[in-house]
Amino acid sequence: MTLLTTVFAAIISTVLWYKRAPDNSMRLGTLSLIYWGASLMWLGDAIFEYAELQAEYFTPAAGDMLNDFYLGLSVVALGLIAWLVALLLQDPRRVLKTTLLKKT
Amino acid sequence: MACFLVPTAEAIVVTAVKHSCKKRESASVSKMDISPGVLQSSQRISFSQKLGWLTNMLWGGSLLLAFEHVWHGEVTPWFPFLTAAANPEDTVAMLHEMSTIGVSMALLVTLAWAGMVLVSNAMEKRAAEPSAAVK
Numbered sequence: 001m002t003l004l005t006t007v008f009a010a011i012i013s014t015v016l017w018y019k020r021a022p023d024n025s026m027r028l029g030t031l032s033l034i035y036w037g038a039s040l041m042w043l044g045d046a047i048f049e050y051a052e053l054q055a056e057y058f059t060p061a062a063g064d065m066l067n068d069f070y071l072g073l074s075v076v077a078l079g080l081i082a083w084l085v086a087l088l089l090q091d092p093r094r095v096l097k098t099t100l101l102k103k104t
Numbered sequence: 105m106a107c108f109l110v111p112t113a114e115a116i117v118v119t120a121v122k123h124s125c126k127k128r129e130s131a132s133v134s135k136m137d138i139s140p141g142v143l144q145s146s147q148r149i150s151f152s153q154k155l156g157w158l159t160n161m162l163w164g165g166s167l168l169l170a171f172e173h174v175w176h177g178e179v180t181p182w183f184p185f186l187t188a189a190a191n192p193e194d195t196v197a198m199l200h201e202m203s204t205i206g207v208s209m210a211l212l213v214t215l216a217w218a219g220m221v222l223v224s225n226a227m228e229k230r231a232a233e234p235s236a237a238v239k
Contacts, residue, residue, distance in 0.1 A: 002172065006168070029160075030160050030164075033157055033160035033161045033164060034160060034161070034163075034164025034165070034167075034168070035164070036161055036216070037111075037160065037161030037162060037163075037164045037165030037166075037168075037213055038164060038165040038168040038169065039165075040161070040165065040209070040212045040213045040216055041108070041111060041165040041166075041168075041169050041209040041212070041213065042169075043212060044205060044208040044209040044211075044212045045107070045205055045209065047208070048204065048205050048208070071172060071175050074171070074175070075168045075171060075172065078167070078168060078171050079164065079167075079168055082164065082167055
């Protein structure tokens with residue numbers, strides 16, 4: 001469920017990046033790469049888990065699924081926070097610089 | 105247990121390589137001849153930029169995976185930070201997991217990046233072909 005949640009986040013962020021391309025001022029490419037990286041890593045983990053559990057892998061207990069979905073949502077939120085921090089640090093649209101240096 | 109440490113180690117190495125590539129590229133750009141033909145080649149995506157795709161995937165994935173390990177209580181904020189490092193039996197299992205799952209994760213991400221670079225290189229080559237034919 002965590003893998004599935006992250007894959008959906010990766011697809012949505014990639015569609016948003018594609019829609020805005022070639023404008024990269026929001027660094028949406030970075031966001032999609034963060035989620036694709038995590039998705040691929042969880043895919044690697046899932047392959048090993050499938051090799052161990054076989055068909056049982058696809059029938060998780062409802063409680064485990066809910067916990068994994070909760071984890072997936074938390075992971076998506078953390079990815080968004082990481083992207084936001086990177087965006088504000090790079091400040092490609094110079095919004096922070098202009099706002100902070102503006103005389104009141 | 106600690107499989108995310110393998111992609112993290114790769115991320116550190118690739119980041120260092122990316123910075124050295126960037127330095128070399130900026131040094132070569134300053135020496136470059138700015139004739140119209142050369143300008144076209146400078147519009148290509150630099151190798152350091154392509155390495156940036158890999159570092160974003162590796163750092164992002166490692167961060168999110170590290171969070172998952174904290175969630176499951178496998179990483180703690182106190183020494184030895186990894187619960188599996190507390191006793192030798194768990195340490196052996198952890199090292200085995202790192203050498204199998206961890207290496208596979210790093211390989212999958214690197215292979216996906218290699219695919220992206222190949223596609224991007226092919227697209228750049230195709231885009232450069234009409235201008236070469238005009239010459």
